[in-house]
Amino acid sequence: MKVDQLSIFLENRAGRLAEVTRILSEAQVNIRALSLADTSDFGILRLIVSDFEKAKAKLKEAGFTVGRTSVVAVEVNDQPGGLNDILTMLQEAGINVEYMYAFVQQSGDSAILIFRFDRTDQGIELLQKNNINIIPGDKLYTM
Secondary structure, three states, X not given: OEEEEEEEEEEOOOOHHXXXXXXXXXXXXXXXXXXXXXXXXXXXXXXXXXXXXXXHHHHHHOOOEEEEEEXXXXXXXXXXXXXXXXXXXXXXOOOOEEEEEEEEOOOOOEEEEEEEEOOHHHHHHHHHHOXXXXXXXXXXXXX
């Protein structure tokens, strides 16, 4: 139920993000979701990609610092209150959301939320117990 996420350290300078996307494009690796957080000196680019191992290898070959993080992909109805319901459930169970990001599927009926929890296994268990649709990595990579 966990999804492998690439976490890439980027110096905050012109062209570094384009270099990552060029490398992935040339390797025929599709980006399914992304988040970029930055400071004045550096950024962390978080990616869900169609081929984790190939992306990691190609980026490392190019000199990027790349890590693997386990995250959870959750399908939520794309309507007011959908996110709040899940966050309230997690809060009541004492599970912290370290970060999250989202993308909307082409149908527009639901959104996919990518969560990083402080207690991933407990978060997955809670979501499953409450009939929240968790999307396995192999399905997410091909959506």
